[in-house]
Amino acid sequence: MEPIIQIQNVTKTFLGKDNQVEALKGISLDIEKGDIYGIIGMSGAGKSTLVRCLNFLEKPTTGTVLIENRDLSAMSEHELRKTRTEIAMIFQHFNLLMQRNVLDNVCFPMEIVGVRKADARKRAMELLEIVGLSEKAKSYPAQLSGGQKQRVAIARALANNPKILLCDEATSALDPTTTKSILQLLQQINRDYGITIVIITHEMTVVQEICSHVAIIDNGELAEHGTVEEVFTSPKTPAAKKLVFMVNPQMAEMRSKRCIRIVFVENSSFEPVIANMILECKAPVNILLADTKDINGIAHGQMILQLPEDEAVAAKMIHYLEERKLTVEEVDSYVE
Amino acid sequence: MWNEIVTYWQEEGSIMTPMVSYLLENIWVTLYMTVVSTLMAYVLGLPMGIAMVITAPGGLRTNRVIYRILDFVANIVRSVPFLILLILALPLTRIIVGKGYGPTSVIVPLVLAAAPFIARMVESSLLEVDRGVVEAAQSMGAGLWTIIWKVLLAEARTSLIVGATIVLGTVLGYSAMAGIVGGGGLGDIAIQYGYYRGENGVAWMCVILLVVLVQGMQYVGTFISKKTDKRVR
Numbered sequence: 001m002e003p004i005i006q007i008q009n010v011t012k013t014f015l016g017k018d019n020q021v022e023a024l025k026g027i028s029l030d031i032e033k034g035d036i037y038g039i040i041g042m043s044g045a046g047k048s049t050l051v052r053c054l055n056f057l058e059k060p061t062t063g064t065v066l067i068e069n070r071d072l073s074a075m076s077e078h079e080l081r082k083t084r085t086e087i088a089m090i091f092q093h094f095n096l097l098m099q100r101n102v103l104d105n106v107c108f109p110m111e112i113v114g115v116r117k118a119d120a121r122k123r124a125m126e127l128l129e130i131v132g133l134s135e136k137a138k139s140y141p142a143q144l145s146g147g148q149k150q151r152v153a154i155a156r157a158l159a160n161n162p163k164i165l166l167c168d169e170a171t172s173a174l175d176p177t178t179t180k181s182i183l184q185l186l187q188q189i190n191r192d193y194g195i196t197i198v199i200i201t202h203e204m205t206v207v208q209e210i211c212s213h214v215a216i217i218d219n220g221e222l223a224e225h226g227t228v229e230e231v232f233t234s235p236k237t238p239a240a241k242k243l244v245f246m247v248n249p250q251m252a253e254m255r256s257k258r259c260i261r262i263v264f265v266e267n268s269s270f271e272p273v274i275a276n277m278i279l280e281c282k283a284p285v286n287i288l289l290a291d292t293k294d295i296n297g298i299a300h301g302q303m304i305l306q307l308p309e310d311e312a313v314a315a316k317m318i319h320y321l322e323e324r325k326l327t328v329e330e331v332d333s334y335v336e
Numbered sequence: 337m338w339n340e341i342v343t344y345w346q347e348e349g350s351i352m353t354p355m356v357s358y359l360l361e362n363i364w365v366t367l368y369m370t371v372v373s374t375l376m377a378y379v380l381g382l383p384m385g386i387a388m389v390i391t392a393p394g395g396l397r398t399n400r401v402i403y404r405i406l407d408f409v410a411n412i413v414r415s416v417p418f419l420i421l422l423i424l425a426l427p428l429t430r431i432i433v434g435k436g437y438g439p440t441s442v443i444v445p446l447v448l449a450a451a452p453f454i455a456r457m458v459e460s461s462l463l464e465v466d467r468g469v470v471e472a473a474q475s476m477g478a479g480l481w482t483i484i485w486k487v488l489l490a491e492a493r494t495s496l497i498v499g500a501t502i503v504l505g506t507v508l509g510y511s512a513m514a515g516i517v518g519g520g521g522l523g524d525i526a527i528q529y530g531y532y533r534g535e536n537g538v539a540w541m542c543v544i545l546l547v548v549l550v551q552g553m554q555y556v557g558t559f560i561s562k563k564t565d566k567r568v569r
Contacts, residue, residue: 055475084477095472098567099491109476111486140566160476 002069003030004164004196005054010063012049023049025220026063031213033163036190036197038211038228040243043202046220051166051200055087056080067164085113088157092169094149096141102128102152103137109159120159127155131185147178154185158193165189167199171206183210204243208232216240256309259288260318263302263327269294274303277320283308285317304331337540344537359525359541365439366521366549369511373443374504377450384410384451385458386484396470396480406455413452418510421445422517429517442511442519450507457499461492494565501557505550512546522546 012024023046031037041047052058054065056072064073067083075083088109096105106124107117115123128134131151141149150170157165167186171179187210190197199211207214207228215225218239224231235244267273278285285305292301307314321328345351388406391399416424425445426436433441465488473487489496512523522542530539 057471057474081477081479084475087475089472089475091468091472093466093468095466095468097469097487097491098466099493099565101566108473108486112473112476112478112482142567166475 002033004033004068005029005031005198006066006069007031007050007053008064008066010050010053010060010065012046012053012058013061022220024053024060027217027220027222028063029215029222029225031196031198033196034190034194035213036187036199036211038199038201038207038214039217040201040204040207040214041217041239042243045217047200047202047217048168050217051089051168051198054164054166054198055084055089085109085160086162087164087166088160088162089166089168090150090153090157090170092172094141094146094153094173096149096152096156098141101138101140102133102144105141105152106155106159109156113160123159124155127158128152130158131155145178146174147182150174150178150182151185154182154189158189158195161193162195165195165197167197167201169200169202172201172203179206180209186210216243256307256314258307258309258314259304259331260307260321261302261304261329261331262321263329264292264299265327266325267299269297269299271299271324273299273321273324273326274305277317280320281313281316283310283313283317340536341540342537344535344541355529355538356541359522359538359545362520362522362525363545363549366508366511366523366546369439369442369446369514369519369521370504370508373446373450373511374500374507376443377447377454377503377507378500380447380451381454382458384455385462386488388455388459389462389488390480390484396483410452410455413448414456416449418445418449419513419516421449422513426517437518439514439520441517442514446507446510446514449510450503453506454499454503457503458496461495461499462488464495465491494561494567497557497561497564501554501561504553504557508546508550508553522549 007027007029010024010027011022014021014023027050039047039050049058053060054067056065060073064071066072067087070083072080072083097108100108103121103124106127107120110120110123125134125137128137131154133148133151133155136144136148136152141152144152153170165186170186171182174182183206186197186199189195190210199206201207211228213226214228214231216223216231216237216239218237223237223239224235231240232244235241274285274287285307287303288306289302289304292299292303294300305317307317318328345353348355384406388403388410389395390397391403391406393400393403395403413421422442422445425448428448429441429444430436432444435441469491470483470487473483478487509523511519511521512526514521515524515527518524522545526539526542526546529535530542
């Protein structure tokens with residue numbers, strides 16, 4: 001298939017007063033039509049600069065970007081602006097016009113290309129229907145929640161039937177539930193209208209949720225790219241590994257001094273007691289000592305567990321274990 | 337203050353003295369000078385302020401030379417005391433108005449003084465507009481004029497109205513110095529009759545009328561700016 005976006009050896013250097021920062025150090029990447037392409041990296045990796053190069057909001061220092069084989073760097077100002085109407089963009093902070101109501105915000109891109117006012121309003125209402133905000137047409141952005149503002153921004157982005165939608169940290173200012181619903185909306189848009197979506201994010205969960213492909217940007221360079229499965233199952237570079245393993249929240253160090261000894265005498269060996277307890281109480285324990293064996297299907301032996309600091313959770317755990325007919329006793333000063 | 341006004345009325349033996357009706361007439365002279373000068377100053381100052389924002393470093397059409405010139409002009413003109421500007425502008429006033437005295441001739445120096453001040457007010461209002469919103473408009477393919485008109489000016493309108501109210505008050509204050517060239521208006525009367533002739537009652541009446549005018553303008557300005565601001569819930 002023909003790539004819709006070709007990033008060709010793009011570099012970007014910002015000149016400071018007495019230093020220069022190489023934000024992008026020669027990135028080449030093809031994005032195919034219909035992809036949901038995640039571009040992920042730590043903050044400062046250069047991903048926001050990269051996405052701004054895709055519509056030339058930032059002009060690359062060297063290298064170029066081709067949109068459907070048309071070279072953005074060879075375009076006149078007028079042609080570039082015309083091409084930008086095919087590449088919509090949504091932002092972390094929504095960037096809505098605060099003095100216009102929702103309907104007029106969605107009409108704005110159509111005003112730019114000269115759509116007749118009545119037609120623009122009709123189309124805007126349809127778009128608000130799609131994003132599920134038709135009853136908010138007359139509201140102002142200040143009256144909306146973050147998720148609703150991003151929905152307005154998405155409706156606005158779709159106004160001129162773009163071929164590409166660029167999302168710059170579009171869910172980073174939203175809570176997890178809202179993030180999920182916005183991602184579902186993006187997925188639906190990709191499926192229903194065949195719009196190629198490029199998602200810039202620092203959250204691997206976002207990539208996991210909806211992306212088909214992912215590129216990892218590290219320190220201005222393309223560290224790794226491929227399908228999400230490939231990169232997930234076998235991350236090769238340190239940058240990729242760091243991002244992939246970050247999905248599992250890092251183990252907090254246990255600081256609690258509260259320890260218990262549990263003795264197994266009559267439990268089934270097949271019942272994963274400790275694992276179930278952890279799932280039930282949603283808090284980790286630290287296994288300091290474990291000496292158990294399976295004798296004819298019955299678990300025998302003992303364990304010493306370090307419990308979480310939270311008194312309520314610790315009490316719940318002890319209660320859970322006692323319910324399971326385990327002998328539980330508190331051990332003093334096992335850890336200093 | 338009140339004693340002096342009451343004494344004046346007692347001495348004159350009437351409240352509606354010729355001086356009082358002269359004062360009321362001059363409310364219109366003051367308003368004429370203030371409003372016309374402010375409007376004309378906006379014709380110069382608004383484009384100047386916009387140009388400063390656009391050409392500033394990091395602006396939409398960065399141009400160091402133009403920015404430096406505008407910035408310099410705005411500072412120089414604002415540093416000249418209005419009284420001096422009034423006299424310095426006399427030759428220009430004679431060319432434009434045809435005479436160097438009267439309310440209309442005060443409009444020339446008032447415009448000269450107010451325009452750079454307005455440019456600064458407009459500049460600071462436009463700089464308050466979120467850079468991200470401008471970027472969003474650019475990403476939609478908006479051109480420079482669309483961004484100026486529909487993003488910068490439209491988004492900054494509340495702040496621009498507040499600025500215009502401040503400008504009106506300042507120009508009203510400047511217009512009081514119009515007496516130097518026989519400009520007329522309340523400020524002129526306060527100086528001529530109140531100060532030079534020591535008629536304190538007249539001076540105080542002028543001051544009260546000026547306070548009422550400024551309060552009125554401020555009230556209307558605040559009302560309109562609040563009414564048009566859609567950022568509040």
